[in-house]
Amino acid sequence: MAVYEPLKFEGKWRDYWEEHRLHKADLESGKPKFYCLDMFPYPSGSGLHVGHWRGYVLSDVFSRYKKLNGYEVLHPMGWDAFGLPAENDAIKKGIHPATGTARNIANFKKQLIEMGAMFDWDREINTSEKEYYKWTQWIFVQLYKMGLAYRKEMPINWCPSCKTGLANEEVVDGACERCGTPVTKKNMTQWMLKITAYAERLLNDLDKLDWPEKVKKMQANWIGRSEGAKIRFQVESKAVGHESHAHEIEVFTTRPDTLYGATYMVLAPEHPLVAHITTAEAKADVEAYVDKTLAKSALARQIDDKEKTGVFIGAYAINPINQERLPIWIADYVLMDYGTGAIMAVPGHDERDFEFASTFQLPIKRVVAASLEEANRPLDAAYTDYAVIVNSEEISGLRVGDAKKAMIVKLEKTGKGELAVTYKLRDWVFARQRYWGEPIPLVHCDHCGIVPVKEEDLPVLLPDVERYEPTGTGESPLAAISSFVHTTCPECGGPARRETDTMPQWAGSCWYFMRFADPHNDQEPFSKESINYWLPVDMYIGGVEHAVLHLLYSRFFTKALYDRGVVPFNEPFNRLFNQGMLTLNGAKMSKSKGNVVSPEELIEQYGADTLRLYELFVGPPEIDAEWNPRAIEGVYRFLGRVYRLVEENRANAPTVASEKLLKLRHRFVKQVEERIETFRFNTVVSAFMEYVSDLQDANEPIDKGTLDVLTVCLAPLAPHLAEELWHHLGHPSSVMLAHWPSVDEAYLVDDEVTVVVQINGKVRDRIQVARGASETAVAELALQVPSVKLALDGKTLNKQIYVQDKIMNFVVR
């Protein structure tokens, strides 16, 4: 009996593929291209576990399927090697980050090769190599020249453990995304990227992407567009005496219709106006409150509790619509970095303002009600329904929507305000005070100011140093290296200092998918020809954890480069798929939790194909799945059955297929096609299992064509086994050079169909009838069925419903 022993041939075929360059993506093949990309990994010290395999298997199956279908497939792999984790890990182990990274990469690569994926290793890239980051720096210079990179002093998120500034997106629940330490605020001069300039386009263009709705929603929420009005209030304060009217408070509100209901104003404690307009009597309390707020970490300000606190600053604002005097307060529930950092408070119709007003006994006015009759009904909570405006002079009686428009028109006429759009998205803090990243390629010259390094002088090399631990002073370790810092100005040639901050980890991954098109180009980031052919990415596969980080940043880079004329497309990833995690004991696999399953021993026991197939069969690919060590036996047994089926039939296989086997074959291929295209890979495996059982049950010799087709279809899923069988079947070249079988629709229809017979919608029996038989003919047959006769006995047949070739339902009473 033929025995399936994968370890005897899997290695042989991997060597064969490598030797014959079968995975090489060819720019000049003349075929239509397909770019199938995995989110490239950060090469950690712990290596890959079976959970990491999941996405890689999906993309490899899809890539191979596309290749068999005549596409020129680009399926590359590389390393996101810069960034904090690599550096932290290296510090812990006392080695240079470059050394640790190189070691990890070697291990990752070995593991990925064992998987048998068709990666084109000639295109391997590493974001921490100078040949690569030269172009990351080049892109930064383009952004700088476009005015999209700027320097600003502001309080930014600071991780006291990683000793660096962080972007908004890197703060999760008030803590550092990497290490979990609560994030504090630190006032620093920072390099920022003006991603907010693209907010509207980043939002609108989501519509044209074939991405999971969930991810699009998350990005839309993150961008957080809201439409309303900006309104200006004049300030009246004894602190500034008769100059009062020089000061204005500008607020943003989505409810300009409630302007008549404003009863006080609130500024963020950090608001620059606070220092100017606070009166002498209030000064001490205000300063104490401001200090207390600034000392609070982001986490504390968010979670502490929602109890409202605040201080009256002694000054008043004049409501532009009715000249009412409104007391001005500061409170930490108003955030400096959203809108204008100031609000008009309408406690009658905003829950937060209601709570604040209740706490401090401030007046509450009703200006919206269910109807005009209810205009003076007292409020025991904020009334937020979009109903009818009341107590508001000329706009009373309007619905909220119309009142908003009317109020904006009025404000625009008097110059007191106008329509405005605000986003939650903030500009991107792009500098890190750490060693292991791309140096920001700028020079500070006393004479010329900030000057970008000339493009022909790139890259600015990351110097090799002895000590690369973070300083914690707010300066990067590079600042201590005088040979790095001191340079000459690219403009005037005079003495100058280099920028010493480095870029965040995301920098390299914002454009790596473009570099794969032309990874060895040392004249430009990529040639026009290569980028035109390969990009954009057709299918992008990776975890959902990057929904707002990497995926939003990459879209921003792409749009900026599009505007600069560097690339001809403005969205990088046409189709996105997020695979689910593999869990063990209900938790995400991670080395720190000690619940990882590593592929090595499984491959040793079952071979790589079995593990690949299991990864697919474990459940719907987008859903998290629990690792089940037993179930892997099932797919191993199945591959053994395939092996035996082919081995035991190939010697005496007829050259002509029976009608029965042809029907089974075409139905099978059709099913597999549909299920691969729609990413239902668990059911692809089911289709194989059913087909193989059907072939066994057919109880007749299996023809050569059937065996060939089975083998070709198997190639995307279990490439090693398919290659082995393909050669046993007498084919001299690789199965990956074969063609995906075409489906003949003629074989998909049966002459005879099963019609279900129902009484009142309940199944009683099934009958075989000729396909397309008339209702009368089927009814006649169905009425002969004993259980139907029984059910009809003594009853009246009210109605019959016939669905062609499917259902005959008798309604009886």
Add this chain to the structure above:
RNA sequence: GCCGAGGUGGCGGAAUUGGCAGACGCUCUGGACUUAAAAUCCAGUGGGCCGAAAGCCCGUACGGGUUCGAGUCCCGUCCUCGGCACCA
């Protein structure tokens, strides 16, 4: 609190457009092969009534509804998971 996804046997999960619920796999039980075991193969495996079979009834989180017919559509409730969270 807001937004989104989901709830189907002992388990993982199937089920085109409203048309045979539980495909496929795991587990378990019985059988064949074997001196024996492993491997392999065959049969059974949602619950109930029943000695068994036939047959009938119940059954897709819960309560209603629409329909000849609902896992699928509508209304309400509960639960689980994910995202956002004082964003004016």
